[in-house]
Amino acid sequence: MKVDGQHYRSIWLEDGERSVFVIDQTLLPFEFRVRQLRSTTQTIDAIATMVVRGAPLIGATAACGLFLAAQEDPSDEYLKESASRLLAARPTATNLGWALERMLPQLLSEPITDRVEAARLEAQNICDEDVGINSQIGTHGLRLLTERCHLGQSNEPFNILTHCNAGWLATVDWGTALSPIFKAHDAGMNIHVWVDETRPRNQGASLTAWELKAHDIPHTVVVDNAGGHLMQHGQVDACIVGSDRTTRSGDVCNKIGTYLKALAAKANDVPFFAAIPSSTIDWAISDGISEIPIEERAGIEVTHITGVDEKNQPTRVRLTPEGSQTANPAFDVTPRGYVSGIITERGVCEASETALLNLYPEHIQKQQKNQG
Numbered sequence: 001m002k003v004d005g006q007h008y009r010s011i012w013l014e015d016g017e018r019s020v021f022v023i024d025q026t027l028l029p030f031e032f033r034v035r036q037l038r039s040t041t042q043t044i045d046a047i048a049t050m051v052v053r054g055a056p057l058i059g060a061t062a063a064c065g066l067f068l069a070a071q072e073d074p075s076d077e078y079l080k081e082s083a084s085r086l087l088a089a090r091p092t093a094t095n096l097g098w099a100l101e102r103m104l105p106q107l108l109s110e111p112i113t114d115r116v117e118a119a120r121l122e123a124q125n126i127c128d129e130d131v132g133i134n135s136q137i138g139t140h141g142l143r144l145l146t147e148r149c150h151l152g153q154s155n156e157p158f159n160i161l162t163h164c165n166a167g168w169l170a171t172v173d174w175g176t177a178l179s180p181i182f183k184a185h186d187a188g189m190n191i192h193v194w195v196d197e198t199r200p201r202n203q204g205a206s207l208t209a210w211e212l213k214a215h216d217i218p219h220t221v222v223v224d225n226a227g228g229h230l231m232q233h234g235q236v237d238a239c240i241v242g243s244d245r246t247t248r249s250g251d252v253c254n255k256i257g258t259y260l261k262a263l264a265a266k267a268n269d270v271p272f273f274a275a276i277p278s279s280t281i282d283w284a285i286s287d288g289i290s291e292i293p294i295e296e297r298a299g300i301e302v303t304h305i306t307g308v309d310e311k312n313q314p315t316r317v318r319l320t321p322e323g324s325q326t327a328n329p330a331f332d333v334t335p336r337g338y339v340s341g342i343i344t345e346r347g348v349c350e351a352s353e354t355a356l357l358n359l360y361p362e363h364i365q366k367q368q369k370n371q372g
C-alpha cells in the first residue's frame with residue numbers, strides 16, 4: 001500500500017541488512033515511523049507491545065524473529081528456545097505458531113552454517129506468500145460485494161461495517177477484511193465503511209481510518225456501541241471482519257466486540273462475513289468458545305487512553321477512578337451460526353467443517369488420522 005505516494009509493506013527485509021524493518025503501529029495515525037528490529041528480544045517485545053499486530057503480521061514477524069535468532073546463535077538449542085519465547089509473545093493468533101512450525105523444522109534440517117540464509121529465505125517466502133494470499137481474498141471478496149451491490153440496484157453507497165483493523169497494516173500487505181474493500185473502491189464501486197473505534201486500543205479509529213483515508217475511501221468512525229443502532233436502521237449492508245483464529249468448524253475468534261456485532265447482524269438480517277487466510281485456521285480444534293486461548297491484556301489499556309493534544313503532542317489520560325478493578329479480554333468468539341460466509345484465498349464458503357475441508361482437501365487426511 002502507498003503512504004504519501006511511496007509503496008510500503010508492513011514488514012520487510014532489506015538485501016545485505018541483518019535487521020528487520022517494521023512500521024511502528026503504536027504511533028499511528030499521528031506519526032509514521034519505521035523501526036528496525038535487531039534481536040529476538042526486540043522482536044518479542046514488538047509483538048507483545050503491539051508495535052506490530054494483526055494475526056498475519058504477527059506470524060510474519062515471528063518468522064523474521066527466527067531469522068534474527070539464527071544470526072545470534074544458529075544452534076538447535078537456541079533456535080528452539082527462541083521459537084518458544086516468540087510463541088509466548090501473544091497467545092490468540094494462530095499465525096504465530098503456524099509460522100514457527102513452518103520455520104523451525106526447516107532450519108533444524110539445515111547444516112548450522114546455512115541456517116541464517118535459510119531463515120532469511122523462508123521468512124521472505126512467508127511475507128511474499130501473505131501478500132498474494134490477501135490479494136486473492138480481496139478478489140473473492142470483491143466478487144461477493146459486486147453480487148450484493150447489484151442485488152440492491154441503487155445508487156446509494158454500499159455500507160460495510162468493520163471492527164478492529166484487518167487492513168494492510170494487520171498483514172504484510174492488502175489486509176483481509178479490507179482487501180475486498182480496497183479492490184471494490186479501485187473497481188469504481190460506491191462503498192462507504194463504518195469503522196468501529198475498537199476500544200480499548202482503538203485499532204479502528206487509529207489504523208483502519210488512517211488506511212481508508214490514505215486510500216480515499218469514504219468512511220465514518222463510530223463508537224463501538226453504535227453498530228446495533230445502525231443495523232436496526234438499515235444503514236449497514238454487510239459486516240466484514242478478520243480473524244485471529246478460526247476453528248475447523250468455522251467459529252471465528254476476533255477482536256473483542258466482534259461477537260456483539262455478529263449478534264446484532266443476525267437480529268437485523270445483515271450478512272456477517274469473516275475474511276481469513278488459511279494460516280488462521282486452527283485445524284486441531286472445533287469448539288472456539290472452549291478451545292481458543294483468549295489473551296488477557298493489562299488493565300491500563302482500559303483505564304487510560306492515548307491521543308494527541310491541541311499542540312499535536314502525545315498525551316495519555318486516565319478515564320476511570322483510581323483503584324477501580326478492570327478486566328481486559330482482548331478477543332471473543334463468534335460461533336459459526338452467526339457467520340454468513342468465510343472469505344478465503346481459495347474462495348468463499350459457509351462456516352462449517354465440510355465447507356472448509358472442501359476448500360482445503362489436503363486437511364481431510366490429517367483430520368481422519370487425528371480421529372482414528
Ligand code: MRU
Pocket residue numbers: 053054055056163164165166167170171175176177203241242243244254255330
Ligand atoms: O490485537 P490485535 O490488534 O492484534 O487484533 C487484531 C484483530 O483482531 C484483527 O481483526 C485480526 O488479527 C485479523 S487481521 C487480518
